[in-house]
Amino acid sequence: MSRIRVKNEEKIIRAASRIFAENGYAATKTADIAELAQLPKPNIYYYFGSKEKLYRAVLESVTEPLLAASAPFIEYRDPVKALTAYIKAKLLISRDYPYASKVFASEIMHGAPHLPEDIIARLSEQTRTLSAKLNDWVGQGLMAPVNGHHLLFAIWASTQTYADFNWQITMALGKEELDDGDFDQAAEVITRLVIDGCRVKSLTEG
Amino acid sequence: MSRIRVKNEEKIIRAASRIFAENGYAATKTADIAELAQLPKPNIYYYFGSKEKLYRAVLESVTEPLLAASAPFIEYRDPVKALTAYIKAKLLISRDYPYASKVFASEIMHGAPHLPEDIIARLSEQTRTLSAKLNDWVGQGLMAPVNGHHLLFAIWASTQTYADFNWQITMALGKEELDDGDFDQAAEVITRLVIDGCRVKSLTEG
DNA sequence: GTCTATACGCAGATAGAC
DNA sequence: GTCTATCTGCGTATAGAC
Structure with missing residues (x-):
């Protein structure tokens, strides 16, 4: 678990919390989360696997x-x-x-x-x-x-x-x-x- | 405004309220509303024009x-x-x-x-x-x-x-x-x- | 580990027959 | 006024280069 990984995961969770909160699960686009987190979209998938798993991470x-x-x-x-x-x-x-x-x-x-x-x-x-x-x-x-x-x-x-x-x-x-x-x-x-x-x-x- | 129209619009609104409530706006499929209302999907569009307009009708x-x-x-x-x-x-x-x-x-x-x-x-x-x-x-x-x-x-x-x-x-x-x-x-x-x-x-x- | 370019499926919307 | 069959765009997910 590298330091960069921890940092990026945090950035993504923070961005995702906000986008999910504002739009709801179904209406949020992973692209919008990536943009707010200032990372390319595939990184979201690299770190969390799927939109669903990212959402659960936010809930947790x-x-x-x-x-x-x-x-x-x-x-x-x-x-x-x-x-x-x-x-x-x-x-x-x-x-x-x-x-x-x-x-x-x-x-x-x-x-x-x-x-x-x-x-x-x-x-x-x-x-x-x-x-x-x-x-x-x-x-x-x-x-x-x-x-x-x-x-x-x-x-x-x-x-x-x-x-x-x-x-x-x-x-x-x-x-x-x-x-x-x-x-x-x-x-x-x-x-x-x-x-x-x-x-x-x-x-x-x- | 025929009687059949009024009746169908009511059926659709009632079904839509439930589906929208259970899933949220973005996650609801017009097909599911049509199924619950026991009407073909295009009728939804015939009566309400769009998913968005139907949703507003429910809100109202x-x-x-x-x-x-x-x-x-x-x-x-x-x-x-x-x-x-x-x-x-x-x-x-x-x-x-x-x-x-x-x-x-x-x-x-x-x-x-x-x-x-x-x-x-x-x-x-x-x-x-x-x-x-x-x-x-x-x-x-x-x-x-x-x-x-x-x-x-x-x-x-x-x-x-x-x-x-x-x-x-x-x-x-x-x-x-x-x-x-x-x-x-x-x-x-x-x-x-x-x-x-x-x-x-x-x-x-x- | 990172990112560009792309595949693919789903669901909103409609053309056109009846 | 009703409905079958179809189009189309959008967004999740990934292949593959770096």
Whole structure:
């Protein structure tokens, strides 16, 4: 694995993330990826074999950040801290991986036809862990009796929307692009909805 | 405009909504639409002229329901009633127009390249009206000081997710498909988040 | 390892018979 | 108004020179 290979593969993945995000899988031309990556088209095939395999490589590149975002849920015992940190982490993914997030969203929207089984399994496992924890908190009287799954869906949707529907949001806000202040406001609103809406209690201050 | 024409156009639109939703614009073959509609492929072209025009017709078919969903915001003066009804209306769109909703979402996700200007204008107008009303309520002390735009984004995202990410949700719930009970639970959770989270006050019972 | 030039298949669109 | 048969262009993929 030469240094040039690693470097070129990175360039291609970065370019591909963007083109796939903007156009969707079927509508993207490998020629456009090559152009953005400033490499000849056959190099794409030399490094990745096919458009399909390149696409899967892009999908896999977001998997780790996505799974890592749930770390707060494990780390913090305090429900308020855990949920606040989780919402922030999810919003940062939308901010920092806007293209990969979109590719992932598009993939899920169409029934995950290209998503490898092992990734699906890990995401499912994560879902079970998170909703179980929410239900635990409900059982311990640490929050109002809400359905953990549906609360999770609401958190996912309202954080991911800042990447997936970026176009709509920037237009509604009358901006060119979202800045850190917008993400702060988003975090404030979503956190309030969850913490106050579900009457989540802190372990330290009752 | 013969009766047969109207009937065939309906059949084609219905089939197209589904195929476009499942595969995305670029990946759908007009042949597949024709097959599902049980008509020969050239009829698609006879009635709609091109794949692109057919796609736009599908987009336009959801516009009215989408705009109509905001009626509660206008009809009800009471913030609690208005928001509760709005959330319910948005969820019903996800339930009753799952395919068209997905097509619309996919279109927005990619920057609305095919969405006619006049539809964009009407949706923008609606966005302004809704966020202005939310800000009014805040100004009148009828709800906590939340940013109207971001609250709106959260409501949109968490209701549309039941159509757009249907696959993920049914999998997480371990079901084959969502039933009315699931939508009721979704409504309950989202309504709680908004009403309790933003401390929305009812006009009648303070 | 890199890239120019080319093959090949698929799917959008249509000509023209009925 | 309907449909069979066909054209054509575009985009994935590769052969083969360097």
